[in-house]
Amino acid sequence: ALLFQKSQIKQKIPKSELNLLNNQNSYFFCIFEKYINNLIMIFNEVKNFINGDFKSGSSNKIHSVISPLDGSELTTFKESTMEDLNEIVDFAKKAQKAWQKVTLKERVQVLYKYKQLLENNSPELTEIIYQENGKIHSEAKAEIDKAIELTEFACAIPQFVNGENMEVSKGVYCSSTRNPLGVVASIVPFNFPSMVPHWTVVNAIALGNAMILKPSEAVPISSQYIAKLLKEAGLPDGLFNIINGTQSTVENLCDHPEIKAITFVGSTKVAKIVYQRASNNLKQVLALGGAKNHILLLPDAHPDMASSNIVASMSGCAGQRCMAAATLIVVGDCDAILDKLIGDANKIKCGTTLGAVISKAAKDRIEVYITEAEQQGAKIILDGRNTVVPGKENGFYVGPTIIDYATADMKIAREEVFGPVLAIVRVKTVDEALAIENANPYGNACSVFTQSGGMANYVTENASAGMCGVNIGVPVPREPFGFGGWNESRFGSGDITGKSSIGFFTKEKKTTTKWNPEAGTNWMS
Numbered sequence: 001a002l003l004f005q006k007s008q009i010k011q012k013i014p015k016s017e018l019n020l021l022n023n024q025n026s027y028f029f030c031i032f033e034k035y036i037n038n039l040i041m042i043f044n045e046v047k048n049f050i051n052g053d054f055k056s057g058s059s060n061k062i063h064s065v066i067s068p069l070d071g072s073e074l075t076t077f078k079e080s081t082m083e084d085l086n087e088i089v090d091f092a093k094k095a096q097k098a099w100q101k102v103t104l105k106e107r108v109q110v111l112y113k114y115k116q117l118l119e120n121n122s123p124e125l126t127e128i129i130y131q132e133n134g135k136i137h138s139e140a141k142a143e144i145d146k147a148i149e150l151t152e153f154a155c156a157i158p159q160f161v162n163g164e165n166m167e168v169s170k171g172v173y174c175s176s177t178r179n180p181l182g183v184v185a186s187i188v189p190f191n192f193p194s195m196v197p198h199w200t201v202v203n204a205i206a207l208g209n210a211m212i213l214k215p216s217e218a219v220p221i222s223s224q225y226i227a228k229l230l231k232e233a234g235l236p237d238g239l240f241n242i243i244n245g246t247q248s249t250v251e252n253l254c255d256h257p258e259i260k261a262i263t264f265v266g267s268t269k270v271a272k273i274v275y276q277r278a279s280n281n282l283k284q285v286l287a288l289g290g291a292k293n294h295i296l297l298l299p300d301a302h303p304d305m306a307s308s309n310i311v312a313s314m315s316g317c318a319g320q321r322c323m324a325a326a327t328l329i330v331v332g333d334c335d336a337i338l339d340k341l342i343g344d345a346n347k348i349k350c351g352t353t354l355g356a357v358i359s360k361a362a363k364d365r366i367e368v369y370i371t372e373a374e375q376q377g378a379k380i381i382l383d384g385r386n387t388v389v390p391g392k393e394n395g396f397y398v399g400p401t402i403i404d405y406a407t408a409d410m411k412i413a414r415e416e417v418f419g420p421v422l423a424i425v426r427v428k429t430v431d432e433a434l435a436i437e438n439a440n441p442y443g444n445a446c447s448v449f450t451q452s453g454g455m456a457n458y459v460t461e462n463a464s465a466g467m468c469g470v471n472i473g474v475p476v477p478r479e480p481f482g483f484g485g486w487n488e489s490r491f492g493s494g495d496i497t498g499k500s501s502i503g504f505f506t507k508e509k510k511t512t513t514k515w516n517p518e519a520g521t522n523w524m525s
């Protein structure tokens with residue numbers, strides 16, 4: 001697919017039809033093979049979504065959205081102000097008051113329709129992720145599939161939220177119900193422009209809240225479609241809103257007195273800032289941070305399974321996954337498996353089976369990590385630096401990189417690189433491997449590759465990570481299980497998805513009743 005700027009497309013389309021297109025409410029226009037032999041996508045200015053309408057931010061500060069595929073400007077947006085947020089919150093509060101009176105079973109009917117729209121629009125949504133994030137089409141499509149699965153969970157929430165009722169004392173009944181919080185906000189990162197917003201948006205709305213989404217400034221286009229499709233599905237205006245911006249917009253969200261809860265997903269540095277600032281303003285907060293995931297490779301691992309899973313984990317989404325394999329701790333002699341793994345990684349083709357990283361700054365940062373490891377004595381087995389993809393010379397590509405003989409104290413083995421880079425640390429025992437894993441400040445994921453059930457149990461029981469895997473490269477727990485790490489990968493309690501999110505987006509009310517005077521009164525009633 002090719003991306004064309006609006007000025008280019010104007011030359012190709014007759015004026016009458018261009019007017020027709022310009023008058024459409026839809027945010028973008030796809031014209032398949034009508035005027036040229038490729039998909040044309042025009043991304044208009046990215047706007048806030050307020051009470052069911054798209055509206056530009058009020059600040060004069062304009063941000064460019066750059067395509068990682070070729071460095072071109074896809075679109076722009078204006079930073080939002082506190083006045084913009086006030087306007088959103090005022091509408092959201094009114095809409096939420098009415099929404100909480102709609103029963104849960106009725107509320108999710110909108111989400112059934114929305115799920116269908118996600119399915120119908122999957123090719124366009126996939127293309128948008130590809131253009132703005134730079135991941136390959138199959139990964140972008142998988143993200144939409146996951147958004148659909150998350151919406152299915154939200155549709156199923158009535159099966160999980162049934163409250164409790166018990167006779168707690170003679171003739172006295174206590175029941176519990178789950179009530180929405182009010183207006184809530186979700187701040188999201190660049191690496192999953194559609195999936196991560198779906199971690200929170202659909203559950204929060206199903207549970208009776210009004211949601212304000214703050215997309216990543218690097219990939220704000222996908223969220224425009226969440227707004228468009230939710231509206232098309234029949235969601236009342238004001239329940240889903242978007243505020244675009246950067247640091248100042250996040251600070252406004254943390255400070256706004258009418259926002260009751262905030263979820264954040266992004267780097268640990270910012271997760272700490274958001275957690276502290278929003279908690280200080282007495283909000284309920286769950287902030288997921290960065291990661292440095294360890295994989296323990298044991299000599300009895302199944303060679304093909306280990307090799308293919310580890311390579312897919314370190315290189316998928318160009319290594320820009322908070323669940324990506326980052327440090328491979330090889331226990332004992334695994335050379336035959338490592339040879340296979342290097343062979344598999346060598347087959348990856350940048351621009352075809354490996355996408356771009358998000359920005360020039362990200363590419364530079366990743367390459368500096370590789371160079372530093374080399375200077376410190378690690379061996380670069382596969383070098384992804386200075387990768388250029390023919391036809392996409394201005395794209396931000398880093399090839400798959402494998403670095404052997406790293407030591408646990410090197411930055412490459414300790415810090416989040418967030419690129420398609422695997423550092424190999426060699427140890428003699430499983431306990432040595434676990435000590436390295438345990439010492440790392442993060443705690444998102446840890447996997448072990450072995451054929452021994454006993455060893456697998458030992459590793460998963462002793463790893464200091466919230467999401468563990470056995471012979472799985474990316475151990476993401478799927479719904480109804482919740483997604484959430486430990487240590488510096490998460491601040492706040494509970495998980496962001498699955499059953500745990502029901503607790504986050506609601507407050508419990510306990511009601512105690514007695515209708516029968518003959519029950520009398522005793523010390524406990």
Ligand code: NAD
Nearest residue numbers: 188189190215216246247250266267270288289290291322
């Ligand atoms: P980021 O922390 O730079 O940005 C995340 C959000 O915070 C964005 O919306 C951004 O606008 C905002 N932000 C950035 N700087 C800010 C500041 N100083 N003050 C207030 N807000 C600020 O993260 P990113 O680069 O977009 O995403 C990559 C990171 O996200 C990685 O560290 C990755 O591990 C992490 N991540 C974690 C999970 C998880 O579940 N734990 C999932 C996805 C991504």
